[in-house]
Amino acid sequence: MHELYKLASGIFVWIAILGFAAGMIGRLAHLALTARKKDPVVYQYFSLYYALRSMLHWIIPFASTGMRAHPVITIAAFVFHICLIVTPLFAAAHVILVMESWNVAWWHLPDPAADVMTVLVILGCLFFLIRRIAQEHVRYLSTAGDFVLIALVAAPFVTGFWTYHQWYGYETAGILHMLSGELMLLCLPFTRLFHMALWPFTRGYAGSEFGSLRHARDW
Amino acid sequence: MNQNNQKDTANNKNGIYDVGIDKGASRLTPEKIRKVFDALVETEGGARLRAYTNACVHCGLCSDACHHFLSKDNDPRLSPAGKVKQTISRILNKKAKLDVDFVKQACETVFTECNLCRRCVIYCPFGIDVAYLMLFVRRGCHQLGVVPQYIQDTAHSHASTFNQMWVRDDEWIDTLQWQEEEARDEIPDLRIPIDKKGADIFYSLIGPEPKFRAQLIYQMAVIFHMAGADWTLPSAPGWDNSDMCMFTGDMEMTARLKKIHFEAAMDLKAKRIVMGECGHAFRSVYDVGNRTLGWKMPPLPMVHAIEFYAEIFREKRIEILEKFDRPVTLHDPCNIVRGRGLGDEARYVINETCSTFIELEPNREHNFCCGAGGGVINCGPPFKNKRVESNRVKADQLAAARDKGAEVLIAPCHNCHGGLEDVIHHYELGLELKFLGDIIYECMKKE
Amino acid sequence: MQSRHKTAARLARLALIALLFTVATVFAQGDITTVEDSGFEKRTRPVVAFEHDAHNQKAEIYDCAVCHHVYENGEKREGQMSVGMECSECHLSENSGPMELTRAYHRMCKTCHLEKNAGPVQCAQCHSRQNAPAK
Structure with a gap:
């Protein structure tokens, strides 16, 4: 257990963080260079104003027609994504671990809040899983990878919840929590989770083309 | 009899035989298909292709943005992402086998089950341009020589005559002179000026106008005349602003077409281009043409007819005797509303010319496509029934406006006219279809 | 001989x-059974059970200064010890809150446990819910 803990809190953290950073920067840089070479139009039409205008309409709940047409998904998606990003960054235990290692600290969530948010992420995963299976048109689009992805995202939250509540086998859950969290971070740039990094660019470009060239709204 | 045999061999999912698709594909082998698509991805597939296909999380929020999906009882294969899955996703998956059947089905999907209307782009949280992806596959189909026969014929016409309808140079001039003669019965001093140097306006239109709807040239000439416009048309090729090649994936031809169109205007030293009431042509000149030729924006100012109409009403250069008194509704064409934001201008012109206006719901950027655009209607009779059935949602939308009292449907786009005419007829909606120019001509002071 | x-x-x-x-x-x-420090105004996790004598016997720690160390100018003073002092007397400065104290405790315990491959290292192993709850 100690050896595993040392790995999970040591070298694996570095692998995950460096892999994540290198993957993110590498893939985005590759896209930027490819765009220079093959899609120069992207740079021509890209407009910060219209990109932000579009992003704003898609980052504020119910600010786009599509979001208003699908209120349940809109709420689920916003709650899920906010909790998914905020919880790991501001969980007290995470902040303390960082503080222990690097002596830097930031604001952290009260434990009960993090607890509730973890549940929301898990429920969100369940919601998306059920939707993927139950809705015919989403099921048609789904690949095996999509299901693996849901599991990949759910794993650190389920194990974190488990070890926090100290249920049976919480020590194993704690190790699994660390490993699965690292795995998710590492996978971020190399799986469909990369949509997180692509969003500002695809949305921004759609907004730019629609705004500056087509004088139309894209929300 | 021959036809029946052909139908038996049709391998598409809808049992539709199209010589361009079926015969074209029968000449291919899986190796060749793979080679061509891989080369296309290698040479032309850039950051957008990768970003769009990688960003899609298969959420399905685009599904009910698509009139094909909605009209065919939510058929999952017809959602925008479903069409992506069946076509470009398989192409990008190097392990997937691309056989002859794949090409046939992919070709039918990208040419006849997507109107490139971009409605889904404004419903996708990522703004993924599905039209771009569909066009990418069409480009591959073009390179493989698998294109529906009718639209390919149109593309051939473009290649040999620089217009869409095999109109010969003398026929073109003849038609203009014929319409001038007709119009002079009504307005004796009216001219249709050909090759006038340095005119304010270079007027361009689409091939089907001289071919089938010469009356529209007459009408526009009257509007120009009464508005006191200084305008001209070229005698040589370049007068046709339409472009089916951009829809078949023949971008080399698109470049030639747009070049000759711009050059015709610039040779005549015209100050700007005014285009007729056509949507796809507007897209080809304003959005596609400039890019293809390497300009960020068109090399000289250009406006759609709606913008020109709005201008002459604002400047009070034209007078309406009595407003059109039957209740009208407006179909916002994709290519000039999602493609150029002219929804407000169109409503302004309607307000100036019609007494009662009833909105379609949804409208403006959210309007449903007519089902004809993106070259779909140009794929011709084999796909007509399918096309009309794939736009039941449009019929429902129109019926709702009709039930509110609308009698006349205004569609300032040729493609939309074709599509909507079929929808109105098939679903027995009883709406009359008009161009904005029809209304202006009918209600304006002409002496 | x-x-x-x-x-x-x-x-x-x-x-x-x-x-x-x-x-x-x-x-x-007296008998020390838990980790207490007046520097923690509010406890956010269950209290940590710590049998001082049993721990030291088991861990074979006979030098108080191993834990009750004294630092001056960033250097450990050999031969000096801080027995009888609360950790917070040094590890809680005015401008950095209780996190600093938490850090000192965690580092003291965990570093050693990891070195020796013995003793608790995960949150729940010390802050067990069977102990007195957070207050």
Whole structure:
């Protein structure tokens, strides 16, 4: 257990963080260079104003027609994504671990809040899983990878919840929590989770083309 | 009899035989298909292709943005992402086998089950341009020589005559002179000026106008005349602003077409281009043409007819005797509303010319496509029934406006006219279809 | 012969020191069973059970300064110890909150546990819910 803990809190953290950073920067840089070479139009039409205008309409709940047409998904998606990003960054235990290692600290969530948010992420995963299976048109689009992805995202939250509540086998859950969290971070740039990094660019470009060239709204 | 045999061999999912698709594909082998698509991805597939296909999380929020999906009882294969899955996703998956059947089905999907209307782009949280992806596959189909026969014929016409309808140079001039003669019965001093140097306006239109709807040239000439416009048309090729090649994936031809169109205007030293009431042509000149030729924006100012109409009403250069008194509704064409934001201008012109206006719901950027655009209607009779059935949602939308009292449907786009005419007829909606120019001509002071 | 005497004398001396040490700590601190520090105004996790004597016996720690260390100018003072002081007297400055104190405790315990491959290292292993709850 100690050896595993040392790995999970040591070298694996570095692998995950460096892999994540290198993957993110590498893939985005590759896209930027490819765009220079093959899609120069992207740079021509890209407009910060219209990109932000579009992003704003898609980052504020119910600010786009599509979001208003699908209120349940809109709420689920916003709650899920906010909790998914905020919880790991501001969980007290995470902040303390960082503080222990690097002596830097930031604001952290009260434990009960993090607890509730973890549940929301898990429920969100369940919601998306059920939707993927139950809705015919989403099921048609789904690949095996999509299901693996849901599991990949759910794993650190389920194990974190488990070890926090100290249920049976919480020590194993704690190790699994660390490993699965690292795995998710590492996978971020190399799986469909990369949509997180692509969003500002695809949305921004759609907004730019629609705004500056087509004088139309894209929300 | 021959036809029946052909139908038996049709391998598409809808049992539709199209010589361009079926015969074209029968000449291919899986190796060749793979080679061509891989080369296309290698040479032309850039950051957008990768970003769009990688960003899609298969959420399905685009599904009910698509009139094909909605009209065919939510058929999952017809959602925008479903069409992506069946076509470009398989192409990008190097392990997937691309056989002859794949090409046939992919070709039918990208040419006849997507109107490139971009409605889904404004419903996708990522703004993924599905039209771009569909066009990418069409480009591959073009390179493989698998294109529906009718639209390919149109593309051939473009290649040999620089217009869409095999109109010969003398026929073109003849038609203009014929319409001038007709119009002079009504307005004796009216001219249709050909090759006038340095005119304010270079007027361009689409091939089907001289071919089938010469009356529209007459009408526009009257509007120009009464508005006191200084305008001209070229005698040589370049007068046709339409472009089916951009829809078949023949971008080399698109470049030639747009070049000759711009050059015709610039040779005549015209100050700007005014285009007729056509949507796809507007897209080809304003959005596609400039890019293809390497300009960020068109090399000289250009406006759609709606913008020109709005201008002459604002400047009070034209007078309406009595407003059109039957209740009208407006179909916002994709290519000039999602493609150029002219929804407000169109409503302004309607307000100036019609007494009662009833909105379609949804409208403006959210309007449903007519089902004809993106070259779909140009794929011709084999796909007509399918096309009309794939736009039941449009019929429902129109019926709702009709039930509110609308009698006349205004569609300032040729493609939309074709599509909507079929929808109105098939679903027995009883709406009359008009161009904005029809209304202006009918209600304006002409002496 | 000589060496055996020496060994016995050394053992006796050690035993005496150990005895004195034990007596001294018992007098000074009583039975320590939990980690307490007045520096924590509010406890966010269950209290940490810590049987001071049993722990040190099991861990074979006889030098108080291993834990009750004294630092001056960033350097450990050998031979000095801080027995009787609360950790917060040094590890809680005005401008950085209780996180600093938390850090000191965690580092003290965990670093050693990891070095020795013994003892708890995960959150729940110390802050067990079977202990007194957060307050």
